[in-house]
Amino acid sequence: MIEMSVSSGRNVYALLLLILLGLMACGANEELPEHPNILWISHEDLSPIYGCYGDAYARTPYIDSLAKTSIRFTQAFSNAPICAPARSTLITGMYASSLGTQHLRSEIPVPENLKILPEVLKEAGYYTSNNVKTDYNFDHQGRWDESSREAHWRNRAEGQPFFGVFNFMMTHEGPTNALRESDTESLEVYSDPDQAVLPPHLPDSPKMREIWAHMYDLLAVFDQQVGKLLGQLEADGLLDETIVFVFSDHGHGLPGHKRWLDNAGLQIPFILHVPDKYSHLASNIQASVTDRKVGFVDFAPTVIRLAGAEVPEMMEGKNFLGEAAEEKEFVFGYRDRADDCYEVSRSVYDGRYLYVRHFMPQLPYYQNALIFNKGGSYAEINRLRDRGQLSESVLQLFAPKPVEVVYDLENDPLEQHNLIDQPELAGRIAGLSQALDEWMIRHRDTGLITEGIMMEQAKAAGKSVYEIAQGYSTEAFREILEVARMTGEVEEPEALIPFFESEEASARFWALVALDSYSGDIEAVFPYLSQLMQDGAPAVAIKSAEIVAKRMNDPRAFEVLERMLKLDDEVQVLQAAISVRQLGDKAQPLLEVIQEEIFPRYSGEIWGRYKSWSYPMFIGMALDQTQINCGRVIDTHK
Secondary structure: OHHHHHHHHHHHHHHHHHHHHHHHHHHHHHHOOOOOEEEEEEEOOOOOOOHHHOOOOOOOHHHHHHHOOOEEEEEEEOOOOOHHHHHHHHHHOOOHHHHOOOOEOOOOOOOOOOOOHHHHHHHOOOEEEEEOOOOOOOOOOOOOOEEOOOOOHHHOOOOOOEEEEEEEOOOOHHHHHHOOHHHHOOOOOOOOHHHOOOOOOOOOOHHHHHHHHHHHHHHHHHHHHHHHHHHHHHHOOOHHHEEEEEEEOOOOOOOOOOOOOOHHHHEEEEEEEOOHHHHHHHOOOOOOEEOOOEEHHHHHHHHHHHOOOOOOOOOOOOOOOOOOOOOOOOEEEEEOOEOOEOOOEEEEEOOOEEEEEEOOOOOOOOOOOHHHOOOOHHHHHHHHHHOOOOOHHHHHHHOOOOOEEEEEOOOOOOOOOOOOOOHHHHHHHHHHHHHHHHHHHHOOOOOOOOHHHHHHHHHHHOOOHHHHHHOOOHHHHHHHHHHHOOOOOOOOHHHHHHHHOOOOHHHHHHHHHHHHOOOOOOHHHHHHHHHHOOOOOHHHHHHHHHHHHHHHOOHHHHHHHHHHHOOOOHHHHHHHHHHHHOOHHHHHHHHHHHHHHHHHHOEEEEOOOEOOOOHHHHHHHHHHHHHHHOOOOOOOOO
8 A cells, every 4th residue: 555655646746747847838838939920011222211211301101100119220231233133132141143143134043952031931831922023033933832913921821920022113213214193193292303302423403303203202102002011911910920121122223323333222221120029039139220230131041030940051141130140240242234234343331431343444334225325314314414514423424433442431421432542541441352352252253253154154064153153262263353353453464464374264254354444555465365256265255356346346356246146045145245235336347247137036025126034135235235336226115
């Protein structure tokens, strides 16, 4: 009996212990928050001009009301000043320049193991919906639960957490410059153009004031949509269950902003609403306004951490919320080909100083291309330029770019004074330059490989562009960067000869770009140009032929360019078409073959001229401008 009593006592004790542990576990589970819903409300082409940012000209009551119970970021940035590379960065948590997705607009092979943000969240149990823009420069099919104009969190399973994206197009540069009354018919109050305050890089004319005012009206329309979505959350009982991001994809859709790698092109508005229930997930930010530096590359890993999931090792961004948040010393930016305007520029920002390095400084931002000869603000600038009525600040848009630029954004927010030669900043500038070099090498910046070469190598190897770049040794990348940094700095063309003879195609290419930036006599290196026109890398042959055609009008150069225009590889044809456009009226020997053979291959119904929205459109645009340069009158897209 005694033994039974002891045994029974032990059993009872064990049972009570199990019950107690069970209760403790239940209590712990009750304290653990549910996975938060996460909603992105994004829009196109606007800098930080919400009312809550202190802009009295703006009318954003819904956003401003949300901001009162949210965190307002004063140092948030797109990593690229144009949509596709910005969106690629945003959705992958990787620098577009690492993936090769930094060009507008392209079709890049990405690693098979790349999981973008919605895929990671799907695996964590989230319903993922996108309404509706993707524009990532790679195939998005199958990566969302739903991506359509009908996509909505309301389509999820009952009780399922969601990650939803709503992107609004009404603030895009198209509507901004079109001045359509129908785009703002939902408004009762309109912006007064006479009260507009324009930046110095835009002409102060009645037409430009009208465009500027219309841009603010479109922002007011977007604000209405924010109010509508917040109302839907509240009606569904989800407002206190949802973390809300409100932001733009880059700066204003106007000259000097979008496409420009400066603060006006990169800085974005960003409002983050974290309900009280989830305040611990943003415990590192106590104030309602923060100057914490964040870039688009950081959004995906931060959302993944908010959802309680594991961030893929491949992602390059840093989580900026909660106890595990990481501080950023620098924000990096990139500008590459936009439409048919080839460009390679990189930037680094340390919280006060923005350092920009232009790898093709001989090219003005405002190139002689269709994209800069369209209507709206561009037509107004072109009109005033023809009349000699542009200020010096506006005329800088047409000038070759400095190799290096440094702005003190604390004292010069409108970026009017380049401090690159200030001796008291020499140490700071050297540190920023070194940080940029190390970042480009560490992440194997594919802008150094160049578009034509990286795509040719990826195709030949059957690999992604990212994998091709990662396969380069540090030494090879340093060599390519060394010669790329010579652009705009060449004193004697003979200094480029070792790079003309390099085994690296990209080093040969950049040596040619550096030579192109040199305005002196190049006869001493002409034998190398003749050889490079026959280079096995089309991008090298094209660039060499462009230089020879421009400088020497050599018939052999036109033969090379014609052959390259006839290639089946659209990426290489685009490189050739861009070089041909750069010839101006010297492209006359190619005009007949362009009109009769080349352009018809890329013509179609897009804008009434082009075959598709990708490479064929940009090839067509370059060829159209070439024909215009040679005196032909054609009806281009509006």
